[in-house]
Amino acid sequence: MKRPGKKPEILAPAGDRERLEAAVRFGADAVYLGGAEFGMRSSSPNFGAGELDAAVRFAHGNGVKVYLACNTLPRGDELPRLPDFLARAAAAGVDALIVADLGVLRVSRRRTPSLPVHISTQAGVVNAEAAGAFYELGAKRIVLARELTLAEIARIREQAPPGLELEAFVHGSMCVSFSGRCLLSNYLTGRDANRGDCAQPCRWKYALTEEKRPGQYFPVFEGDGGAYILNSRDLNMIGHIPELVRAGVDSLKIEGRAKSAYYTAVVTNAYRRAVDHCFAHPGEPLPAWIPEELEKVSHREYSTGFYFGGGPGQVFSDGGYVRNWEVAAVCAGRSGPYAVLSQRNRFFSGETADVLEPGGDPYPLPLDPLFDETGAPIRTANHAAMTVLLKTDRKIAEGALLRVART
Numbered sequence: 391m392k393r394p395g396k397k398p399e400i401l402a403p404a405g406d407r408e409r410l411e412a413a414v415r416f417g418a419d420a421v422y423l424g425g426a427e428f429g430m431r432s433s434s435p436n437f438g439a440g441e442l443d444a445a446v447r448f449a450h451g452n453g454v455k456v457y458l459a460c461n462t463l464p465r466g467d468e469l470p471r472l473p474d475f476l477a478r479a480a481a482a483g484v485d486a487l488i489v490a491d492l493g494v495l496r497v498s499r500r501r502t503p504s505l506p507v508h509i510s511t512q513a514g515v516v517n518a519e520a521a522g523a524f525y526e527l528g529a530k531r532i533v534l535a536r537e538l539t540l541a542e543i544a545r546i547r548e549q550a551p552p553g554l555e556l557e558a559f560v561h562g563s564m565c566v567s568f569s570g571r572c573l574l575s576n577y578l579t580g581r582d583a584n585r586g587d588c589a590q591p592c593r594w595k596y597a598l599t600e601e602k603r604p605g606q607y608f609p610v611f612e613g614d615g616g617a618y619i620l621n622s623r624d625l626n627m628i629g630h631i632p633e634l635v636r637a638g639v640d641s642l643k644i645e646g647r648a649k650s651a652y653y654t655a656v657v658t659n660a661y662r663r664a665v666d667h668c669f670a671h672p673g674e675p676l677p678a679w680i681p682e683e684l685e686k687v688s689h690r691e692y693s694t695g696f697y698f699g700g701g702p703g704q705v706f707s708d709g710g711y712v713r714n715w716e717v718a719a720v721c722a723g724r725s726g727p728y729a730v731l732s733q734r735n736r737f738f739s740g741e742t743a744d745v746l747e748p749g750g751d752p753y754p755l756p757l758d759p760l761f762d763e764t765g766a767p768i769r770t771a772n773h774a775a776m777t778v779l780l781k782t783d784r785k786i787a788e789g790a791l792l793r794v795a796r797t
Contacts, residue, residue: 562645
């Protein structure tokens with residue numbers, strides 16, 4: 391089979407310093423993160439001015455780029471704060487801004503003209519003319535609308551300026567609204583989704599009522615307990631890297647700035663290894679463990695989104711996640727014959743952990759015998775972040791994740 395084209399960038403989410411370090415450690419080429427304001431994930435801890443400086447230094451020290459989200463749709467009273475925000479971003483050394491609003495784009499080109507701009511998926515770019523227009527206004531990259539098929543992306547790549555980069559989401563939560571432009575949260579809670587404060591009412595449970603029958607709730611379809619009619623499946627394109635590359639996608643974006651460091655590490659690692667495998671062994675299927683990794687993070691039912699036509703569909707049965715695995719501990723180093731573990735969720739002596747190290751294949755490891763930090767034997771690690779000593783000859787890499795099945 392013909393070798394794929396240019397190897398795409400793996401772009402991982404970084405909601406805080408811990409998640410940034412996880413993304414870098416497990417193979418991201420670039421990360422995207424938010425500052426103290428103007429970002430679409432106000433629920434994430436994000437990065438203040440000093441924290442942003444440190445984050446950029448850390449990422450750049452490890453050869454990883456940093457893209458700063460400035461992708462809300464700010465109101466007029468917010469705009470006076472924008473120039474200083476942009477100046478601080480430029481001073482911190484971020485590699486690009488991610489913007490959605492034409493006004494923000496205009497201000498950024500005036501205030502920080504040397505700072506590259508990526509156009510957010512919030513802009514809803516679905517054709518080459520729109521992509522070209524943003525390019526003429528100074529954009530370096532377009533984050534494509536999530537509603538596009540692979541064929542439509544290939545057409546944009548063919549018709550758009552050659553110097554314009556294309557980025558596409560490949561994994562994570564899907565928004566029920568076009569390119570994330572939703573007012574449902576505003577209507578129901580007063581929280582503005584387009585300024586980073588979405589309450590995610592699309593994940594709530596709904597039933598039908600009739601005005602003359604107050605208090606009576608009718609399921610939207612046959613079944614018990616109503617329906618989650620707006621609850622989209624999650625996106626998962628791990629098995630379609632070659633198709634994305636052939637369509638002309640330059641950057642593979644993982645959703646999830648509000649998700650855990652464990653999620654960031656596992657998903658980033660899976661896509662890193664998938665891309666590397668596709669380029670080292672073109673035409674060969676992925677090793678089974680790579681897609682299986684994505685079953686070891688909390689997720690909704692998976693789909694391939696809009697890439698092959700149709701849509702992701704909804705999960706009607708419930709609004710919850712599939713959680714068959716959880717991270718038990720993170721390896722904090724070694725002390726003599728012991729691996730030093732930092733507990734994350736309760737685990738027991740005698741269980742078998744599935745260990746994931748940066749750049750390595752996962753492997754099983756018996757969790758026995760266990761000791762507390764004083765050296766006393768224990769049967770259960772049940773205190774948050776407690777130090778646990780595992781006696782083992784296996785040299786476990788610092789930062790390795792130990793997971794256990796919870797089916």
